[in-house]
Amino acid sequence: MHNKTSLSQLAADPSCMDDYDPSAMSVTQARLFIAQFLQPVTETEALSLRESLGRVLAVNIIAPSNVPAHNNSAMDGYAFKFSAGVKIIKVIGTAFAGRPFMGNLKAGECVKIMTGAMIPKGADTVVMQEHTVQKSDNIALLEETKQGANIRLAGEDLKLDQTVLAKGHAMKPADIGLVASLGIGEVQVFRKLKVAFFSTGDELVGVGEKLEAGQIYDSNRYTLHSMLARVGAEMSDFGNVPDNPILLEKTLLEAAQNNDVVITSGGVSVGEADYMKALLAKHGQVLFWKINMKPGRPLAYGKVAHAHYFGLPGNPVSAMVTFYQFVQPALLALSGAACMAMPVFKVECTQAIKKTTGRTEFQRGLLFADAETWKVKPLPKQGSGVLSSMSLANCFIVLDETVGNCAAGEMVNVQLLEGII
Ligand code: AMP
Ligand code: MG
DSSP states (O other): OOOTTHHHHHHHOGGGSTTOOTTSBOHHHHHHHHHTTOOOOOOEEEEEGGGGTTOBBSSOEEOSSOBSSSOEESSSEEEEOOOTTOOEEEEEEEEBTTBOOOSBOOTTEEEEEOTTOBOOBTOOEEEEGGGEEEETTEEEEOSOOOTTTTEEOTTSSBOTTOEEEOTTOBOOHHHHHHHHTTTOOEEEEEOOOEEEEEEEOTTEEOTTSOOOTTOEEOOHHHHHHHHHHHHTOEEEEEEEEOSOHHHHHHHHHHHHHTOSEEEEESSOOTTOOOHHHHHHHHHEEEEEEEBSEESOOEEEEEEETTEEEEEEOSSHHHHHHHIIIIIHHHHHHHTTOOOOOOOOEEEEBSSOBOOOTTSEEEEEEEEEEETTEEEEEEOSOOOTTOHHHHHHOSEEEEEOTTOOOBOTTOEEEEEESOOOO
16 A cells, blocks of 8 residues: 555655556545545543543553452342252342342252342352242242352453453443443543534525525535534534635635644535645645545545645535545544444345446435335435435445446345444
8 A cells, every 4th residue: 555655746746656546536445545644643531431422442441340240140039059859948038239148058048139139158049039939938949940040140241351442442322331330430532533624615605694696505514513523523613615715725724723634525626626726735735536436526635734634525415425435434543443344234225226337326225114124215316416315314325336227126235324322
């Protein structure tokens, strides 16, 4: 793969590398290309456990104890020392969760035990209450219970000294609970990424303002803000900037100054004579690509000062697709998150799709339940300006470069837009 110097070399002279064609980049090539320049942040901060939701661990979390700490009962029942053939056992006490029975059980003795209560000394088996009959101080065992039954062993969930969560892990609700189960109340995480963004275009108007003829509302800054919020970035919104070289230059330089990443939308179409390209050539090392994909063909990536720069296409659907396919994975990598491939799986597509080979398409799709089976259909309007298709979709139908027309009933790859968490 290419090395670091290639960014400035390539920006100055795209023909300097044999296998590099900015006007025909595959999705995979572009992803790999960007990945080589991503150095994760190094600064960390200590957060209280609850605050760490969604953040990336900067250290391994090692178990300071077993979880559970003691053998305990998985059932409400009676704890006793197993002995083959024994049917009647004497009840000599009770063990509650958090209030152990402190005695030592002898053969023929048991204690009534609640779920989660510590197994008393001498006991090795728990019989479910439903499998017993109590008669005065004794219980009769109605069914054969296996030795060791209904006991949760110490360390069954987490073992002392094991790595519970590795550095680079992004904290989910289950992780927060897991760390709490170890009694750890504070964790070390990487700092948030600082991301600046702005929209470009003379036609753009902020929401709340009146539209004149030919103007449109700047929706990209709203989708971008939301997508960045989901990634957990610390955001700086530089507004919508008209196609004015002085204003664009000022905003670009300001945005790049104290941020890890700058994202713009609009004005990066390859071959288009516009100010952004000239500015980026002047102030950064930025590569302009035509990606073999639909939607989202033009994409710019590079560096402006110390900030990573992503120039997204202006069309609202293209901006979202390129964000999800290139920017989001890059932001996760920069946040120190361990690489997690987005799951892609095959589902039957109920409608035919027209497609030419040689490019990857991310069609907006709807996964729906057809009797017992989940199937997918493409949404009817697939234009790169039809943002309602993104709103209606719950998945991308991913048709890679090798795929041509799909007949109804064929299996297609899908990528979920929303997960359970
Ligand atoms: P551009 O990439 O600047 O040539 O823009 C391509 C298309 O996207 C044009 O129709 C623009 O009007 C539209 N567009 C650009 N920026 C935005 C934005 N921030 N919000 C909504 N549409 C936009
Ligand atoms: Mg524009």
